[in-house]
Amino acid sequence: xxxxxxxxxxxxxxxxxxxxxxDPDLLxxxxxxxxSSGVTINGFVxxxxxxxxxxxxxxxxxxxxxxxxxxxxSVVTPANVLNITGLNTLGVxxxxxxxxxxxxxxxHTHPRATEIIFVLEGELEVGFIxxxxxxxxxxxxxxxxxxFPKGLVHFQINNGAGNAAILAALNNQLPGTQAIAVTLFxxxxxVPDNVLAKAFQIGTMEVDNIKSGLASKY
Numbered sequence: 001x002x003x004x005x006x007x008x009x010x011x012x013x014x015x016x017x018x019x020x021x022x023d024p025d026l027l028x029x030x031x032x033x034x035x036s037s038g039v040t041i042n043g044f045v046x047x048x049x050x051x052x053x054x055x056x057x058x059x060x061x062x063x064x065x066x067x068x069x070x071x072x073x074s075v076v077t078p079a080n081v082l083n084i085t086g087l088n089t090l091g092v093x094x095x096x097x098x099x100x101x102x103x104x105x106x107x108h109t110h111p112r113a114t115e116i117i118f119v120l121e122g123e124l125e126v127g128f129i130x131x132x133x134x135x136x137x138x139x140x141x142x143x144x145x146x147x148f149p150k151g152l153v154h155f156q157i158n159n160g161a162g163n164a165a166i167l168a169a170l171n172n173q174l175p176g177t178q179a180i181a182v183t184l185f186x187x188x189x190x191v192p193d194n195v196l197a198k199a200f201q202i203g204t205m206e207v208d209n210i211k212s213g214l215a216s217k218y
Contacts, residue, residue, distance in 0.1 A: 026089060032056045033081050033088035043173070044081065044088050057086035062096040065165060073103025073158070081173040088173060095168045099124070099158035106179055107155045113175030114150040115168050119143060122164025128154035153180060186214045 033044035066075035080093035127137025128148045148154040158164040193204040
């Protein structure tokens with residue numbers, strides 16, 4: 001029996017959606033970001049191809065542990081389009097995260113990227129929260145990998161006695177990061193106290209105390 005014909009209208013709809021939601025194909029080999037350009041686009045304009053060098057695709061900032069001075073006991077060293085300009089239009093970036101004992105990369109999201117991490121040193125408790133408010137969490141050790149779906153709140157904490165480190169890969173040249181506590185309690189201009197008090201079911205004095213505590217650290 002012959003397969004039923006696909007309606008032309010359905011084929012047209014598929015073609016329209018494919019062109020609308022798929023990433024566009026690259027039109028040239030490279031588009032090294034011109035970070036000094038005043039032109040604003042979704043991404044960065046390309047610098048002239050005759051000015052492109054190998055250094056536009058090079059970064060050595062991940063080979064050594066970052067200096068941990070944050071009270072959180074962790075430090076993130078990004079390798080994105082802002083320090084590897086050759087990543088412009090390529091849709092990928094890396095980051096190294098180093099942890100002191102007890103250090104945490106606190107709950108945060110990457111609104112523009114899925115993340116996959118590889119443990120370089122130590123062991124970590126990692127997890128993300130689904131939109132059904134379910135925690136997906138486990139301990140990972142050296143050589144192991146864990147994935148955080150795009151946009152979901154996630155965290156890593158070093159519960160071990162020694163240092164820990166991970167290498168993170170993200171499918172965006174500039175994935176963005178929103179740390180939940182800082183986003184809500186240290187925004188500028190500030191989120192109104194009564195909004196946060198209602199949301200967290202606490203008093204406005206407690207909101208002010210949290211804001212003051214975060215303001216002194218970020």
